[in-house]
Amino acid sequence: MYGKRISTGIPGLDVMLRGGLIPGRTYLVKGAPGTGKTTLAMHFAMAGIANGENVLYVTLEEPAENLRADMAKMGFRINDSRFTLIDATPTSERYVLVEDFFESFAGSLEKMTNAIKEQIRERHYTRVVLDPVTMLKLTTPDEMEYRKAFLGFIKSMMRMRATVLMTSELQKTDIEEYLVSGVMELRMFDIQGTLYRGLKILKFRGSSFDCSMRPYEITDRGIVVYHDRVISLP
Template sequence: MDYSFNATGGYRVPTGIAGLDVQLGGGVPPGATILILAEPGANSDIFAQQFVYGGLLNDEDVFYFTSEHPAQDIVHEMENMKWDVEKYLEDGNLQFVDAYGPRFYNVLPKEFTTNLSAKDFLKKGTDSMNLLKATVTQKRDTKYRGVVDSISYFLRGYSLNTIVDSIELISSIGRATGAIHLILMTSGMHDPITENTLRHICDGVIEFRIKERGSEIERTIMIRKMRGMLVPNRTISYMVTQKGIELETTTRVL
């Protein structure tokens, strides 16, 4: 597994988003739990997929816990971006944990559920929070990273204290193993106390924002904090291309 070394004496794990790694001096601290707080339409899903692929290219195993989208849809989206993940799925380096499908097993027409595997059938009665905890506490013998997409789903059905406990569990495992975890959250969907609480307990916070500027839409990120690091004191513009999220490398006055 590759680490970068910056002049401050800290090792960094590359995220897979080149422009972001440049801004962070090579990547993020090992073991960091990072909150991605994004407005709808800000393409945080592409960021998460790029983060996944970056981990695979960095010889890490990756798990992707999805409660918002079918796992196969995410695979198709990644393939459309030319991120070939099928071989990693076949080799077991990439694991999708589908908490989306079990939510609808009891309401879908029978023809949609007759082809369930035995494993999926057993999962249909599983509590999503228990499934998340089982995923993050699973013993792994190799370096890895994980994505939770998204914590907003859990906030609709569980108390804030329960969510805080689960993120603290993820953080403790990250610190023990060196694994980095990405937690996605939808900005504006929850009250300010909830958003600030999650900002506080996560090691890093990256916010995705959209602003109308005349007839154009401007997309920017703000690295609010990153454990043990001085973060850029400005917002950074980014574009979404066929290569994924690309950050501007020149300073702009916004």
């Protein structure tokens, strides 16, 4: 009914998206620290691996060594040959890797875009993760320059037919939300002393979607979304 879809790797979220994400577009996952944004991004990456795709994952905040250790505990296939993890954190010993393409923490989103395009040309990555894009925004002081670079990034990825998922810890993500094709928000609530987690789709161009707040859990095997339940706030 809605055309070809690709899985997020989380069955309950795929149901909320009416079958999954529309390929070749850019999506944003936002939420406070500890809500599971990186875990959701890894589900998306591993769904690509399971589908025989090449996946490029750029970590901009969590060192790759820590990310590998945490994700391996959940059973993710992080050592698969089709999965490329790039450590672009400012604490990386090589400061940012992959030969000469990722230089000086990709000091701008434009440099990062060119580096990713080069990688896609070399290996035809169909899924790309930027986790979190917040770091690139904070290193670009000029707002107009950032907006132009962000739009350029989205257009470049669309031309290369890559499906992109980026995360953000900023609650206010005006330009990102406006330009991307979809926005998912992860939230935490304290209801009468009990912590609840809720996932809400705020935007999904080109399709209808479930706009209810659905509960989710972070388990030892990753995220589970309960698409048939609703969080009722007092």
